[in-house]
Amino acid sequence: MNSIQDCYSLYNGVNVPCVAFGTWKMPDAVAESSVACAIQNGYRHIDTALAYQNECGVGAGVRKGGVRREELFLVSKLPNDFHGYEKAIAACERSLQNLGVDYLDAYLIHWPVLVENQDHLEEDLCDTWRAFERLYADGKLRAIGTSNFLEAHIDLLKANFKITR
Amino acid sequence: MINQVQLHPQNPQEEMIAYCKQNHILTEAWSPLIQGQAFKRELLIETAEKYGVSVAQLCIRWIFQKALCPCRSPQHPSESKITRIFSDFPFPTRIWKKSRLCVPTAQLAIRRMSHARTRLWDFKKMNSKCTRMSEILCFACIFCAEIAFFRRI
Numbered sequence A: 001m002n003s004i005q006d007c008y009s010l011y012n013g014v015n016v017p018c019v020a021f022g023t024w025k026m027p028d029a030v031a032e033s034s035v036a037c038a039i040q041n042g043y044r045h046i047d048t049a050l051a052y053q054n055e056c057g058v059g060a061g062v063r064k065g066g067v068r069r070e071e072l073f074l075v076s077k078l079p080n081d082f083h084g085y086e087k088a089i090a091a092c093e094r095s096l097q098n099l100g101v102d103y104l105d106a107y108l109i110h111w112p113v114l115v116e117n118q119d120h121l122e123e124d125l126c127d128t129w130r131a132f133e134r135l136y137a138d139g140k141l142r143a144i145g146t147s148n149f150l151e152a153h154i155d156l157l158k159a160n161f162k163i164t165r
Numbered sequence B: 001m002i003n004q005v006q007l008h009p010q011n012p013q014e015e016m017i018a019y020c021k022q023n024h025i026l027t028e029a030w031s032p033l034i035q036g037q038a039f040k041r042e043l044l045i046e047t048a049e050k051y052g053v054s055v056a057q058l059c060i061r062w063i064f065q066k067a068l069c070p071c072r073s074p075q076h077p078s079e080s081k082i083t084r085i086f087s088d089f090p091f092p093t094r095i096w097k098k099s100r101l102c103v104p105t106a107q108l109a110i111r112r113m114s115h116a117r118t119r120l121w122d123f124k125k126m127n128s129k130c131t132r133m134s135e136i137l138c139f140a141c142i143f144c145a146e147i148a149f150f151r152r153i
Helices: A029-039 A053-063 A085-099 A118-136 A152-159 B014-022 B035-038 B042-051 B055-065 B079-088 B106-117 B120-127 B135-152
Strands: A008-009 A016-017 A019-022 A046-047 A074-078 A106-109 A146-149 B002-006 B026-030 B069-072
Touching: A008 A019, A016 A152, A019 A029, A019 B079, A029 A053, A029 B079, A046 A053, A046 B069, A053 A085, A085 A118, A106 A118, A106 B002, A118 A146, A146 A152, A152 B014, B002 B014, B002 B055, B002 B079, B002 B106, B035 B055, B042 B055, B042 B069, B055 B079
Parallel strands: A019 A046, A019 B069, A046 A074, A074 A106, A106 A146, A146 B002, B002 B026, B026 B069
Antiparallel strands: A008 A016
16 A cells, blocks of 8 residues: 555445544544544545444535545444334434435444344344345445454355345 | 454454455454554554554554554544654555464454354343443443353353
């Protein structure tokens, strides 16, 4: 990697800039100024999550950064209490709205952890992933993924779904 | 597909990296600087000195050498802190040998629990203690559950 804008390629051909600018623990105002600063200085990959409660600030920072949307790689994540088909679709819509964009470059399941209905982890992960595939097919997401998953969790997705690479 | 996990020299996640590569999944590394603890780790300090780089450069370079994507959230981000990474590029040479550091962190705790109990989904029990979606709470639950589990045996 020679530059912060060099990319890795995902299996579906989508390019991922090699360094992400994370925004965990940043309140809205800090996220706004630091995301703008990061973009103005060359970062193209911005990482947030609904659980960080700063998507509005990140979205404002993205607009302030002054780089065209298609040059950025914007990532958000589904919180633990939004597993399930309908809820996942709703959470994604909320992230899109907070960020003020009409698509995300990647959307990840934040944790393989449920807040309620722990007995339904396998079913719920599958329902969530079904929603992710739907959002991907609808063009709202350019790539889908997971976070903090172990091999067995990914194996579960592999056994049940098409998009697992 | 992407899998973003806690990954740094103290939690090298070699099995996970191999698994993801095999399955055409890009691994992203959160907490590449061990949430700031990297600056206190003697081995990292010594290694960085040996190669004339900063501890942060060393950690980021270590991740690139594994062909992974670091995701760093600078705390109290100032412009100089945000732009500091540019002094790290390019990354032409390999300087890092296999990490000698390895202590349990969140991801390892999850892994150990699911291995120890053989059934992966058993760790949903500990989730029942999670009342909020906060990651910090999840961590706390994981560790509490782990301690409780190891006390039982």
